[in-house]
Amino acid sequence: MAAIQEPLVTRDAxxxxxxxxxEPLGASAEVYLYGGQVVSxxxxxxxxxxxxxxxTSFKPPKPIRGGIPICFPQFAxxxxxxxxxxxxxxxxxIETDAPPILSSTNASGSNSSRGSTVDLILxxxxxxxxxxxxxxxxxxxxxxKRGGDLAQTIRVRNTxxxxxxxxxxxxxxxxxxxxxxxxxxxxxxxxxxxxLQDRERFTEQGDSITFDGEVDRVYVSTPTKIAIVxxxxxxxxxxxxxxxxxxxxxNPWDKKAKAMADFGDDEYLHMVCVEPAVIETPITLKPGExxxxxxxxxxxxxxxxxxxxxxGQVVRG
Numbered sequence: 001m002a003a004i005q006e007p008l009v010t011r012d013a014x015x016x017x018x019x020x021x022x023e024p025l026g027a028s029a030e031v032y033l034y035g036g037q038v039v040s041x042x043x044x045x046x047x048x049x050x051x052x053x054x055x056t057s058f059k060p061p062k063p064i065r066g067g068i069p070i071c072f073p074q075f076a077x078x079x080x081x082x083x084x085x086x087x088x089x090x091x092x093x094i095e096t097d098a099p100p101i102l103s104s105t106n107a108s109g110s111n112s113s114r115g116s117t118v119d120l121i122l123x124x125x126x127x128x129x130x131x132x133x134x135x136x137x138x139x140x141x142x143x144x145k146r147g148g149d150l151a152q153t154i155r156v157r158n159t160x161x162x163x164x165x166x167x168x169x170x171x172x173x174x175x176x177x178x179x180x181x182x183x184x185x186x187x188x189x190x191x192x193x194x195x196l197q198d199r200e201r202f203t204e205q206g207d208s209i210t211f212d213g214e215v216d217r218v219y220v221s222t223p224t225k226i227a228i229v230x231x232x233x234x235x236x237x238x239x240x241x242x243x244x245x246x247x248x249x250x251n252p253w254d255k256k257a258k259a260m261a262d263f264g265d266d267e268y269l270h271m272v273c274v275e276p277a278v279i280e281t282p283i284t285l286k287p288g289e290x291x292x293x294x295x296x297x298x299x300x301x302x303x304x305x306x307x308x309x310x311x312g313q314v315v316r317g
Contacts (some may be wrong), residue, residue, distance in 0.1 A: 027148030169277035177232035
């Protein structure tokens with residue numbers, strides 16, 4: 001069995017530091033220290049599975065449009081901070097001696113021997129404490145597992161002397177062939193908050209979620225698995241999550257896409273966001289307490305079109 005490669009620390013053309021993870025069969029992932037943000041996840045055939053806008057600038061303090069932005073300590077505009085909080089446009093650090101991830105099962109992905117792993121950490125700067133007056137440690141362990149699955153484990157520790165409350169999301173942008181050929185399985189019959197209607201609460205009526213216009217919803221109390229079925233590419237991406245009870249589904253559609261400077265006019269056709277999150281019921285940590293959330297994303301090279309896979313079985317299995 002080929003050995004797992006050590007993470008490669010390098011810089012992009014603009015001088016921003018990033019880490020490249022590779023596994024023996026050819027899959028890869030890239031994560032920037034800026035924002036602690038994953039910007040690429042490729043399978044063993046070199047196909048990009050995440051969406052990254054061609055218009056994103058990679059120029060701090062602007063956030064990177066695409067990949068997996070980390071929304072902390074606030075999701076969206078629900079609160080007094082900047083949209084999606086400040087973690088996504090701060091410079092994180094590599095943590096060489098990260099504390100172990102405690103879990104009663106092997107599902108934590110804490111065994112780095114299972115793949116190529118890097119640990120990142122963010123602590124508040126002086127300016128951050130002026131906006132959000134709480135000391136914290138925000139950690140991310142990114143593991144590219146053997147076979148190409150990508151796992152992120154997030155930990156938030158309260159290092160302050162008083163409790164604090166936060167919301168959180170992994171704002172994952174997935175690359176798809178054509179949004180009209182995509183459907184989301186696993187969220188049917190669930191309640192959601194519709195951000196296009198002042199967060200009014202509705203119940204999902206469809207057998208699955210399909211797209212023919214702008215969608216911006218927070219599904220609440222969601223299952224641990226969600227499937228993104230891409231008929232044209234004949235593949236299904238499976239999102240498995242822990243500690244993240246909600247799920248945001250977002251596509252800006254044409255009008256909003258044209259209004260965003262860092263987003264191509266037609267790029268909405270080739271992306272969808274499915275975001276494990278904790279939004280409806282924020283997390284409160286007492287001094288010394290730690291919260292953990294995790295997602296693992298994998299791809300199955302088939303869909304209903306191939307006659308080989310029922311995505312519903314993937315979600316329930």
